[in-house]
């Protein structure tokens with residue numbers, strides 16, 4: 008396999024730690040970098056109204072920036088949202104900035120969780136789902152010809168919003184997200200347990216399979 012550079016459009020160390028080994032496992036020719044590794048400091052504003060749109064914004068921006076620097080380049084980005092049925096799918100794409108805060112500041116995880124619990128006060132239907140979309144964009148040499156591709160895959164987990172925070176692990180909405188299949192909140196799980204079943208790991212594993220398929224040279228049939 009030719010040398011292929013995969014750039015993760017994120018600086019989140021936890022995401023990098025989770026995603027890098029899965030991608031490197033595809034083959035010896037794959038080199039994986041985060042934006043930090045390449046000393047790239049770009050702010051990509053998430054202005055789209057869908058998870059897929061925002062993930063693509065990130066792969067597009069990083070691809071445009073680096074396509075001259077690397078011959079065989081793949082960019083990889085994810086976007087996640089919590090979708091609550093009784094709230095019409097909110098906070099969805101706005102999950103990171105759900106609680107109202109003074110202009111110029113960002114809500115903390117705790118602000119967002121408290122806002123969600125207040126909004127759902129007295130609601131009986133607590134159904135919710137975590138969804139991650141992973142976008143890929145690349146240009147590689149395949150069967151001795153340049154091959155460009157764009158793709159998006161998703162992973163999700165069904166659950167419910169609890170009445171109060173439960174568990175001390177994880178981040179974001181983990182203390183109030185009850186996972187139906189595990190009969191506990193994400194915040195009650197170890198990181199390994201969460202990574203086995205989470206929306207993000209499901210989407211990442213699908214993206215890795217998609218990339219493996221794209222990068223494998225087609226065999227000629229005689």
Ligand code: IMP
Pocket residue numbers: 085086087088089102103116119177178179180181193205207
């Ligand atoms: P991002 O697209 O991964 O940055 O996620 C957007 C927001 O969704 C984060 O700021 C968190 O509030 C929330 N979120 C994403 N993934 C998780 C998760 O695995 N558990 C809990 N909250 C999450």
